[in-house]
Amino acid sequence: MTVPAELLDCRGQRCPLPVIAVARRLPELPVGTVVRVLADDPAAAVDIPAWCRMRGQEFVGRITGPDGPGYDVRRSV
Amino acid sequence: MSAPPVYLDAATAAPLHPVARQALLAALDDGWADPAKLYARARRARQLLDAAREATAQTLGVRPDELSFTPGGTAAAHSAVLGGLAGRRRAGDTLVHSAIEHSAVLHAAQRHVADGGTAVSVPVDRLGRLDRDAWSAAVAAPGVAVAALIAASHEVGTVQPVAEAGAACAAAGVPLAVDAAQVVGRLPVPAGWSILTASAHKWGGPPGVGLLVVRKGTRWESPWPADEREAGRTPGVVNLPAVVAAAASLRAVAADAAAEAARLAPLVDLIRARVAAEVPDVEVVGDPVERLPHLVTFSCLYVDGEALLHALDRRGFAVSSGSSCTSSTLRPSHVLEAMGVLSHGNVRVSLHRETTAAEVDRFLAELPQVIAELRAEAGVVGL
Numbered sequence: 001m002t003v004p005a006e007l008l009d010c011r012g013q014r015c016p017l018p019v020i021a022v023a024r025r026l027p028e029l030p031v032g033t034v035v036r037v038l039a040d041d042p043a044a045a046v047d048i049p050a051w052c053r054m055r056g057q058e059f060v061g062r063i064t065g066p067d068g069p070g071y072d073v074r075r076s077v
Numbered sequence: 078m079s080a081p082p083v084y085l086d087a088a089t090a091a092p093l094h095p096v097a098r099q100a101l102l103a104a105l106d107d108g109w110a111d112p113a114k115l116y117a118r119a120r121r122a123r124q125l126l127d128a129a130r131e132a133t134a135q136t137l138g139v140r141p142d143e144l145s146f147t148p149g150g151t152a153a154a155h156s157a158v159l160g161g162l163a164g165r166r167r168a169g170d171t172l173v174h175s176a177i178e179h180s181a182v183l184h185a186a187q188r189h190v191a192d193g194g195t196a197v198s199v200p201v202d203r204l205g206r207l208d209r210d211a212w213s214a215a216v217a218a219p220g221v222a223v224a225a226l227i228a229a230s231h232e233v234g235t236v237q238p239v240a241e242a243g244a245a246c247a248a249a250g251v252p253l254a255v256d257a258a259q260v261v262g263r264l265p266v267p268a269g270w271s272i273l274t275a276s277a278h279k280w281g282g283p284p285g286v287g288l289l290v291v292r293k294g295t296r297w298e299s300p301w302p303a304d305e306r307e308a309g310r311t312p313g314v315v316n317l318p319a320v321v322a323a324a325a326s327l328r329a330v331a332a333d334a335a336a337e338a339a340r341l342a343p344l345v346d347l348i349r350a351r352v353a354a355e356v357p358d359v360e361v362v363g364d365p366v367e368r369l370p371h372l373v374t375f376s377c378l379y380v381d382g383e384a385l386l387h388a389l390d391r392r393g394f395a396v397s398s399g400s401s402c403t404s405s406t407l408r409p410s411h412v413l414e415a416m417g418v419l420s421h422g423n424v425r426v427s428l429h430r431e432t433t434a435a436e437v438d439r440f441l442a443e444l445p446q447v448i449a450e451l452r453a454e455a456g457v458v459g460l
Contacts, residue, residue, distance in 0.1 A: 014381075014401070014402060014407075015400075015401060015402070015409070015420070015421040016378075016379050016380065016381060016421040016422065019378075019379065019421065020379050020455070020457055020460065023379070023457070023460040024460060041401070041407075042401065042407075042408050042409065043400070043401040043408070043409040043420050043421060045414075046409050046413060046414045046417065046418075046419070046420045047409075047419055047420055047421055049417065050360070050376075050417060050418055050419040050420070051378070051419070053417075054358070054360060054378065054419065
């Protein structure tokens with residue numbers, strides 16, 4: 001199980017804001033770092049994996065926790 | 078002086094074809110009576126309805142008694158699915174459909190599930206192409222009553238393998254309902270279906286006319302309260318003037334379809350190429366080859382879809398979007414979701430017989446700046 005190094009709380013934000021948040025933060029972290037994006041906008045489920053694909057980053061997976069859906073992204077480039 | 082508006086949303090509604098307008102005006106004077114009654118006025122209306130049915134059936138290559146006019150494409154799609162399920166309830170209660178059907182088909186599926194039935198969604202790949210193996214397995218499973226496949230995606234333009242999907246259905250003894258709304262009047266109607274639906278305002282006919290074709294021998298039962306109109310397939314008096322206009326315009330657009338497709342397909346190729354080359358961080362979606370001649374979709378990273386539509390509208394461009402912020406449900410397009418492509422900043426451009434190369438050129442010239450401005454406002458440049 002992946003333990004994220006950082007949590008980005010994007011609950012209540014509409015797309016593309018959660019994608020923008022991860023796009024801003026991820027390049028500031030070392031390669032290999034995993035960030036978890038908490039986002040309740042249903043578009044995040046589509047757009048965060050799509051962003052990872054377009055940017056060559058790794059989409060680790062979606063988790064469902066007490067805080068709602070979260071999306072784990074690992075900086076790979 | 079601002080430039081004239083450019084309408085690029087034919088996949089929602091094509092501008093009224095001049096032949097449709099002419100036929101509509103004539104039929105308003107001549108076709109208002111109830112075609113079912115027994116007097117001269119009614120017989121005149123009946124003649125117009127019969128002629129419209131004959132002409133439309135001929136264009137589609139079907140028998141006139143297989144064709145019913147409905148109050149629109151949505152009603153036709155509902156009838157196709159729910160009637161197909163009703164007619165085959167002894168065979169089972171499962172509806173198989175692709176993940177990228179029109180919402181009219183999916184809403185009928187939801188009704189079916191709410192009533193205790195089963196619906197199986199078959200996935201598509203990143204280009205929006207049906208997973209053929211999954212489809213064949215799904216339709217061959219026990220208890221399948223009917224299958225539904227869109228002929229070509231109304232959102233991304235990818236043409237589906239209807240003939241092959243239909244062969245799998247035939248092998249399993251399952252009727253196939255095909256939503257051909259984006260195909261009729263533009264491309265030849267594919268083979269392999271048992272039930273076919275279309276919508277007149279997609280080809281330049283008036284809104285409020287749908288086509289429902291049920292092949293002879295197909296087990297189909299009206300899901301609506303009994304009504305003898307339209308071979309018992311759709312209740313209520315048809316909007317005859319609109320039906321006459323739909324039939325006349327379909328004949329006209331079908332005659333020009335090959336030439337129009339040859340004219341529009343290169344414009345779509347141009348949009349695909351220039352958007353990809355001139356707009357940074359954009360994903361042009363849908364199959365680049367097996368696609369509709371008049372429709373193209375792309376998504377722009379970090380751009381709000383609603384803001385993009387408004388910005389384009391201010392410059393006179395009418396386009397559509399599958400982004401969640403542009404939908405009443407605030408959910409992204411289920412088609413983009415099924416394909417796994419970016420859903421925000423999404424634009425669908427769809428061309429029609431009045432679209433000129435100059436209009437497309439103007440759109441392509443202005444689009445990069447519109448997107449750059451939105452990104453600058455949002456502070457996302459360089460991300």
